[in-house]
Amino acid sequence: MITKLYDRLVKHCVELAVKSLEKKGLGQPPVQFCWYQMGSGGRGEQFLLTDQDHFLVYESGEDDEEVTHYFEKLGEEIVFFLEKAGYERCIGKMMANEEMWRGSINKWRDRLKSWSLRATNENLLLVQNFFSFRMLYGDEVLNDQFKRMVTSSVKESGTICID
Template identity: 35%
Template structure:
């Protein structure tokens, strides 16, 4: 890789003692990867991008811990997990992904709930300040560890999750599907595993809840018209372009995630979920290969979408411009979208059949 080797990049992040120092590294790496994406995209580049994001976030959490200790708040009073949700949880971040995160901590016999809340509230604020300096915009939906809803003990998380299952309205189901992508970024992975086991156990014992998850899963429609034409943006600065994030990438992610939940698979990345569905003989080799190809196209095109710096934060609208829709790109995108539509039909049929079998 040009300019800097991955080993050197990760070493620089690991040795950083200030958030500002890491921001310089991130900006340099961003430009380096951007050059690669302009000329050729490979899944390996996507994996490297996520490896850098992970290293930056892990170092940010460690520095936040050290800041608290230096200010006299001591070490973490109990084990905890700083978790990523959304594309970070799935290891599918772009160069400009925002913050989707949470924090889970153990209960304690030697500390009061107020003491635990106070420590982790302050820790979360330091982590988010660091991520802000690094150029990660906060999640617009407030799925972030500064929000007490996403920062609590394992018992409280479990109780909250069960409450969502028992009242599966649209918003609660949205939260459940967000939680399904949870990945431990720093700290105790055991806490995350326990929460995910409780999640999958509930679905296994109460398969009727899958119909609510299905409704939410199919919410985003594929950007392909009934006559096989691309559905493009009609107005504004994106006119003539295509919404890759919500018209291609998200529908595929959502469909695969629900099949993984149905099958009791804990993996969070879409590629790993497809591989495990195939290995467990839940889907055929051909279907899995088709889904992997379409997902790779969606990822590649999503990484080609233009980005901008707003208030020093990296952001994107997730849309390919009309100029980027070359003949070759259109052909690949249409095939990706056709497969995405078939995937949504498959998921719907699979879930409905599963519910009927369980009833019988």
């Protein structure tokens, strides 16, 4: 029940962030996107407000610079509204306002490949947090594409195992 309440709160924060960008003149999202929680929020294990662990995935658009700029700003707005709602920023900077935690499906494919090729302690921490992801806001078709890409990338890597 608590997870459902927190889910409603964070979805509202994402909606506020999208509306805020529209008011600031950036308009609606230029392409479809999904916003994911990861870590304890992704696993639905939040019993108290915790820190923010989240990322953005979006379609590649015709004008990649415009798309990149929009989602950079959206990531900043989401972090701002979540912070106002009581979620502290992640000390490890695993949030959508960081370039590493947002990108097109192709960028995410490249990231996963990089993580699987370099099994450093840092990359293992990133992988562990990432694979507890859960979509809370966004386009279902894009979410399905993203999950298929993740599954395919994991199979191809031969170094990352998920159940």
